Amino acid sequence: MKFNKILNLCLGLLILSTVGSTSYSQIVAWDHHFIVDSQISNVMVEATIMGQTDQDNSAVVGWIDVDLPAGNGPISMIHVNDLAIDLAEQIELNYRWVFLTGQVSSTDLGIDMAQAGSIGLVNEIGQFTQVENIFTGRGSMAYDMPFASGQVALAEMDPITSDFAGVITQQDTVLKLEMSIDLEFPLILDGSDIGTARITGTIIAYADIYWTRADFNSDNSIDISDLEIFLSHWLTSGQDIIADIAPLEPDGVVNLLDMQVFANSWLSGYDVSQ
Numbered sequence: 001m002k003f004n005k006i007l008n009l010c011l012g013l014l015i016l017s018t019v020g021s022t023s024y025s026q027i028v029a030w031d032h033h034f035i036v037d038s039q040i041s042n043v044m045v046e047a048t049i050m051g052q053t054d055q056d057n058s059a060v061v062g063w064i065d066v067d068l069p070a071g072n073g074p075i076s077m078i079h080v081n082d083l084a085i086d087l088a089e090q091i092e093l094n095y096r097w098v099f100l101t102g103q104v105s106s107t108d109l110g111i112d113m114a115q116a117g118s119i120g121l122v123n124e125i126g127q128f129t130q131v132e133n134i135f136t137g138r139g140s141m142a143y144d145m146p147f148a149s150g151q152v153a154l155a156e157m158d159p160i161t162s163d164f165a166g167v168i169t170q171q172d173t174v175l176k177l178e179m180s181i182d183l184e185f186p187l188i189l190d191g192s193d194i195g196t197a198r199i200t201g202t203i204i205a206y207a208d209i210y211w212t213r214a215d216f217n218s219d220n221s222i223d224i225s226d227l228e229i230f231l232s233h234w235l236t237s238g239q240d241i242i243a244d245i246a247p248l249e250p251d252g253v254v255n256l257l258d259m260q261v262f263a264n265s266w267l268s269g270y271d272v273s274q
């Protein structure tokens with residue numbers, strides 16, 4: 001490697017890490033892609049139709065994209081910016097009005113975030129609230145009622161504005177996100193309000209903390225050994241380069257974008273002896 005190449009890189013690292021250690025770290029946020037743990041995440045679907053209520057639950061699968069500030073220390077703020085949650089099972093609801101019966105069954109039900117709410121502040125035990133989120137539904141509900149039968153596509157229903165509460169915690173290099181959702185929407189059939197449907201539940205998802213991407217030698221800290229590896233790949237291009245750590249979907253080149261992630265990861269780590 002040429003001397004001026006190293007000089008440029010070191011200069012860049014110096015600038016970025018200096019900036020990163022001050023107010024910059026309050027602004028820079030990294031996108032974390034959380035995967036829902038379907039073993040322990042589930043929702044309850046409850047629908048009240050003409051005074052009768054039934055409910056059914058389902059495991060959920062999906063992902064949640066979350067911005068967290070760069071840098072070490074406790075997580076002080078959070079922004080859940082997108083999610084897609086799918087019900088893994090069919091929902092079956094049964095109704096009886098004296099001698100009349102009705103059934104509702106779901107196909108491919110899901111929830112998407114159409115618009116993320118405001119940035120939430122995280123307290124010392126990881127709790128936060130994110131308000132004014134807009135959610136849309138996916139999939140369809142087939143109904144067979146004494147008065148009508150047919151199918152409703154959730155995508156055609158009005159979006160729902162809802163707040164949610166969550167808890168974000170870190171164990172070593174793994175982040176755990178626990179989100180409670182409570183979505184209620186009116187059931188409207190041919191312009192008539194026939195009841196309400198509500199989806200409640202707790203979703204638990206996991207992601208690696210962003211700086212693990214810069215831990216090239218997998219020793220749980222970002223230090224001079226990782227810098228040496230980063231330097232050896234500086235300005236190279238190709239597939240599967242270990243130092244190609246930005247953006248989240250690698251772009252096949254190790255440049256300033258990757259350096260920014262590396263610099264913000266610099267000296268991050270956790271003590272395995274703890």
Ligand SMILES: [Ca+2]
Nearest residue numbers: 215217219221
């Ligand atoms: Ca390392």
Ligand SMILES: [Ca+2]
Nearest residue numbers: 244246251253
């Ligand atoms: Ca890159």
